[in-house]
Amino acid sequence: MTTTWPDGLPRTLDYPTGTIADLLAGSAHAYADRTALIDGEDRLTYAELYERALRVAQGLRDQGITPGDAVAVHLPNTIWFTVAYYGILFAGAAVVPVNPTQPPLALRRQLDDSGAVAVFTHPAVAKALSAAVDGSPSVRLVCVTPTTAAAPGPAEAPATVAFPVATVAFDELMKAEAAPATGVDGDAVAHLAFTGGTTGVPKAVRVLHRNLVTNVLQVACWRSAAVPAADDRGRIVLRHVPAARTPHHIPLAAATGLSVAPLFHGMGMVSQSVFAAAGITVKVFGRFDPVRYLDAIEELGVHAITGSPALCHALLSVPGVRERDLSSVRVVSSGSAPINPAVVAELSEIFPNAVVSDGYGLTEATMGVAISPLDSAMPRPSGSTGLVLFDTEVEIREPDGVTPAARGERGEVWVRGPQVTDGYHGHPELTAEQYVDGWLRTGDLGTLDADGWLSLVGRAKDMLIYKGYNVYPGPLENILREHPAVAQASVVGRPHPEHGEIPVAFVSLKEEAAGREPASMAEDLMAYVAERVAPYQRVRDVVIVDELPLSATGKILKTELRRRATGS
Secondary structure, eight states: SSSOOOOTOOOSSOOOOOHHHHHHHHHHHHHSSSSSEETEEEEEEHHHHHHHHHHHHHHHHTTTTOTTTTTEEESOOOHHHHHHHHHHHHHOOOOOOOOSSSOOOHHHHHHHTTTEEEEEEEHHHHHHHHHHTTTTTTOOOOEEEEOOSOOOOSSSSOOOOOOSSSEEHHHHHTTSSSOOOOOOOOOOOOEEEEOSSSOOOOOOOOEEHHHHHHHHHHHHHHTTTTTEEEEETTTTEEEGGGGOOOOSSSSTTOOEEEOOOOOTTTHHHHHHHHHHHHHEEEEEOOSHHHHHHHHHHHHHSEEEEEOHHHHHHHHHHHHHGSOOOOOTTOEEEESOOOOOOHHHHHHHHTTTTEEEEEEOOOEGGSEEEHHHHHOOOOOOOOOEEEEOTTTEEEEEEEEEEEEEEEOTTTTTEEEETTTTOBTTTTHHHOOOOOEETTEEEEEEEEEEOTOOOOEEEEEEGOOOOEETEOOOHHHHHHHHHHHHTEEEEEEEEEEEEETTTEEEEEEEEEEGGGTTTTHHHHHEEEEEEEEOOGGGGGOOOOEEEEOBBBBBBBBBBBHHHHHHHTTO
């Protein structure tokens, strides 16, 4: 059992019976007139968001969508993504979030894999969808949303895109008469959420309604120092735990946040309901611009910001960032990938009143597994990603997947809890490999110390073997990022005829170091690492690049780096 725990918070939550529909109903009742979403001139209160979603749900029913159908959301970040998302769930259908920037062939594969019968799209990406649904065996309806400030139209206004299936305008759906949400069982599918595909072909994860609502409540209660409750009509609300609150916890119905993580990704999508549970006013961002992002923080007095390490690096690189007034920010949450301790220290400088909270999660666990406490009086061990959430267990196991690793030793991270999902849609063999006796085999490597702090060292598939020794990229990447010239770094293995694999680092440099001669810089970095590790762990080659390849969610694409490392 975890021995370290935030003061005042219970170790287990009493989860009300219900779904996300009950949670948004609770927010619409408790925070009715509070602004929920801001997207340029478009604004919705919580009551309006709930009512629009009910209208969309009825509009979908009128179009023949039935409970259990899969409906894809092929949208950039926009206020209408959130309305469409809740509308689908309220209709009893499953949400299929798809990356709107992917080409037609990849999009078609995901539509086919999920069996989507309808798709919400946007004028800026409609052309790719039109090609993807041509000849689709399942898609029979497309709904086009309006443009907004966060999601403007295409740079060059094309002719109206024609679809080979029935089409309806989003505004038409919202003309439907609002009706109660369709009741669904907790074992019904809420999301068919595709994994990131950074290490292989994306697979759709079956996120059940009970997984979704419990993980939303786990994260929301952790971030707001609260517990869930249900009123006499079954509406789900949060109640503060005064003894647990610190200045960093997100106050209910009294905070503003920024939404920049892609909403089609698990962190962005599930966070919509985390924000709603706490009554947060959210400004929706489309294309990330670090200067505009900092402007919004100052203008709105933002309490909490959430993003990937790539976003944090971008903010730190903005000229004059240390002269800005960012004192309103009380929590900086980083997810998608581990954040380097050196970056945490820099973030603490530019956000002087904030606690930097790392987090760990994965699509197969809905979203969140572990989060750093929002209490500056609880300093975490360097490099730790946090404490395991309410009602969640983590075991560190040997490669055989059965034997527990010694306390503090590295091994594979296994997770058990109410947020662990139902497996991969249409892939029973993969499900059997990763979901074993109620436990999820994450594929991540980490350690768990005696006080319950979880630390990650990389992916099992990323580990390389040099002369018979296991070499983990994570610690090497952290060392490289501590070098004053390094902006970002990633280490992969390159096959070697004598040694098995050698560690190769891909490094991007900070602006002030960009003029250095690459060969000299590479030698300096290899020597820097060599001074800090055992001989077998040394980086054997450094490749200086302008920037590292990133997924839409800010994760480094190691598959692409391995391809470059081998010249294939």
